Amino acid sequence: MKTYSPKAKDIQREWWVIDATNQTLGRMASQLARLLMGKHKAIFAPHIDTGDYVVVINAARVRVTGKKAEKKSYYRHSGYPGGLKSQSFEELFSKNPVRVIELAVKGMLPRNRLGRAMFKKLKVYPGDEHPHQGQVRVRRTERSEELIAMAENKGSEILPEGR
Numbered sequence: 001m002k003t004y005s006p007k008a009k010d011i012q013r014e015w016w017v018i019d020a021t022n023q024t025l026g027r028m029a030s031q032l033a034r035l036l037m038g039k040h041k042a043i044f045a046p047h048i049d050t051g052d053y054v055v056v057i058n059a060a061r062v063r064v065t066g067k068k069a070e071k072k073s074y075y076r077h078s079g080y081p082g083g084l085k086s087q088s089f090e091e092l093f094s095k096n097p098v099r100v101i102e103l104a105v106k107g108m109l110p111r112n113r114l115g116r117a118m119f120k121k122l123k124v125y126p127g128d129e130h131p132h133q134g135q136v137r138v139r140r141t142e143r144s145e146e147l148i149a150m151a152e153n154k155g156s157e158i159l160p161e162g163r
Contacts, residue, residue, distance in 0.1 A: 006043040006050060013121075014052045015136040019128075020101065021061040028062065029104035036109065036118045049114055053121045055136065060097040060126040064089065074103065098124045 016035055020028060034040055038050030064072070072089040093100050101124050109115040123132060 004043070006045050006048055008048075010043060011038075011048070011050050015055065015132065016052055017055045017057060017130075017136055019058050020056050021058045023062055025062050025064050025100065025104055029101065029108055032056065032101075032105045032122065033108035036105070036121055047114070049117050051118050051121060053132075053135070054123065055130050055132050056101055056122070056124040057128045057130055058126075059101050059124050062097070062101060069093075097126050 018028070018032065032054050035054050036051040038044050038052065041050055044050055069089050074087045074089070074092050076085050076087075077083050078085065089100065102119075102122065105122055106115075106119055109118050123130065
């Protein structure tokens with residue numbers, strides 16, 4: 001029996017919408033990296049991008065544990081001598097909460113052109129609105145069916161996305 005190697009035509013990409021509300025940054029980032037790499041699929045191969053698209057909403061509501069909010073630092077360098085800049089988690093999160101999630105996920109992806117291609121499939125938004133409604137197929141579960149039935153019985157105007 002030969003080892004199976006997935007072809008480009010075999011890869012079917014899905015769109016995942018992940019709500020970051022009250023989720024721990026590192027734990028969520030590892031799950032996002034797993035989805036972006038395609039490790040959750042049976043056809044995973046480390047040399048081919050088999051991952052899915054991931055949309056993260058409510059990035060401004062992600063949390064960190066312990067004293068990381070005060071002590072965690074992010075560094076960047078201008079390229080000039082003495083050009084090392086540092087920023088705390090609180091400063092970066094208040095200015096750009098999207099960047100915090102992007103940096104956490106980027107650190108968990110491969111450091112090569114394949115990792116950069118995987119990273120391009122990550123879409124992060126600070127609120128609960130995103131422009132990818134057309135691509136995302138609504139995953140219906142028993143719980144969502146119950147919520148739809150309850151909303152219709154009460155005559156409510158509020159229904160889940162996709163209805």
